[in-house]
Amino acid sequence: MPGGSARTGRRAGTRERGPPMTHRGSLLGLALVDAGVLTLVALPVLAGLLVRDSVGTASWVVIAAWAALALTAGLALVRREHRARGDLAARDAALAATRLTGHDWVWECDERLVVTDSGHAVSQLLGFGPEQCVGRHLDELLYDDTNRTHVRTQLEAAVSPGAPSAPRGLELAWRHADGQPVRLRGSAAPLHDRRGRVVGYRGACWRASEPTEAALVTEAAARRVTSLLGGSVRVDVALQPIVEVGSGRLIGAEALSRFSDGRPPTAWFDDARVGGLTRQLDEMTFLNALSAFDDLPGPAFLSVNASPELLLDAGFRNRVLRSGRPLDRLVVEVTEHSQVVDYDDLEAALTTLRRRGVRFAVDDTGAGYSSLNHVLRLRPDVIKLDRDLIADLGHDGARRALVTALVLLALEVGASVTGEGVETPDQLEALGALGVHHAQGYLLATPSTDTAAWEAWSRRTWRQGTHAPAAGR
Incomplete structure (x- = not known):
């Protein structure tokens, strides 16, 4: 044989x-x-x-x-x-x-x-x-x-x-x-x-058809993600605190996915992109993240990523609306895995959720033209600064000027500004000096799946120059 x-x-x-x-x-x-x-x-x-x-x-x-x-x-x-x-x-x-x-x-x-x-x-x-x-x-x-x-x-x-x-x-x-x-x-x-x-x-x-090497890669990626969607791998929710710069109080947390097989989230989302299952994986991780409301102390908000493609899905929006979660504490971070073809359709989709109290954030603002266009067209409640803007904020005048401009833009559209990727006390101090409202990053806390850590954050007051314990990393 x-x-x-x-x-x-x-x-x-x-x-x-x-x-x-x-x-x-x-x-x-x-x-x-x-x-x-x-x-x-x-x-x-x-x-x-x-x-x-x-x-x-x-x-x-x-x-x-x-x-x-x-x-x-x-x-x-x-x-x-x-x-x-x-x-x-x-x-x-x-x-x-x-x-x-x-x-x-x-x-x-x-x-x-x-x-x-x-x-x-x-x-x-x-x-x-x-x-x-x-x-x-x-x-x-x-x-x-x-x-x-x-x-x-x-x-x-x-x-x-x-x-x-x-x-x-x-x-x-x-x-x-x-x-x-x-x-x-x-x-x-x-x-x-x-x-x-x-x-x-x-x-x-x-x-059935002689596959190319690329087709084999696509098939393997789709098979892995399909298996994940079927429950072969447990998906846990990790939270990273978002802190008010002036007071040091917890005001919210961003939900991140952690996979029990140990593969990094980027590997799974890359598989979904290659296998054509991005929307399905986005929805699964989004709805799974809502379970964090069970242990996140109020009135802190929960921030969850969603692609424009997912938000345009009426079935997904209905599932969110019927989830029974406190939607007035939900912030949806609009990411961009694919280009927005029609902003009018996306604005209409967001309106149905906004009527129930859902707020929206534009992620990675300042990383490129598309994120700025999101801000101008979607009028978000939160503008999240790209971490590259924060990296050398204390010593780079151009970065400080751009952050200042975005703070002024936020005032104009009625939004707050969050600085992501804060890793040093100097960065946190510079954000406060430029009028940035909130901060998020490893200086404050690493993402944690430990619900006891979530509870402890609500009792903690972060001060500039101090580092929170990395509980449940």
Whole structure:
């Protein structure tokens, strides 16, 4: 079997390469033909003997019937032998015609459709090792009942009398090891024993379309995210406090996702982008973040990221509105994973949430033209400064000038300003001097999943130049 295989002890799929009839049956057919022909040839001689011996008409009928029966039976056996040989050759040719490469999965099963042999390519296509396939019923490897029924119908047709060839080009959904469907094309042919009985099937499967390397990356990313969405990985909520610069009091917290498999959030969101599942992952993490309201002390607000694409989804907005959470304490940070095509539609979508008390923030303001356009078009309640603006704020006059301009813009549109990425006392002091209202960053606290830390933040007063404990990091 190409590429190696794993087998059971009894090779149920073994078959003869020769005809599915026995050699004895073939000889019997030829013998009957010979007997019939000899009888017909000998009829004149027999006729003379029968006339001489005054044999009756009934004997003539018996002799003629024997000749006809022997000739007919013999020819039938020979024709059957020839047809069976042709059918088997056609089926073998159909299977052999499938191009076998290192990426094709070749398998065999017995008459009950239990896998008896599997090539190693199954690990690339379905994520199973060959030894994991052997002993499994094909029904376990196929994705659903529709595909199982289709396979049975095709295999039954392949062994029916007069079937011209093996089923070819079947496209079926198989079950990957992670439970997700994988579409494969394939071919199969029956295996016969020495008596011509079907004892199993042999097939080959390959991807429905030969994927490029990029397509394989996309498929793998989508499979990982789909598994995550199905609950294979626990998603926890980590909060990072947002503090009022002047008083040092907790006024809110930003919700961040932490994944139990240890992969960084950026890796998961990159997978979602590559696999085309950004909106689905955004919604799952957003709704999951709302659970932090259960332990976040009031009246602190909860700030959660959402892409414009997600906010434009009416179903998502309805789920937020029906969540039963205190929406007057919810701040939605508008990120930009994709370009906003129509601001009028986005403004209308935000209005439905604003009517219920939801506030909005524009994230990473100052990082580029798009974030400034968000501020001008969406009129947010909060402007969050990009961390690059904060990095050298105390010594860079251009950065100070831009932050000052954004503070003035916030006053004009009725918004507050939050500085993100605060890591040093000098940065916190500079923000206060420029009129920035709120601060967030590692100087104050690292993101924490510890609900006891969340409670402690509400009793703490941050002072410029002090660092909060990194509880629950």
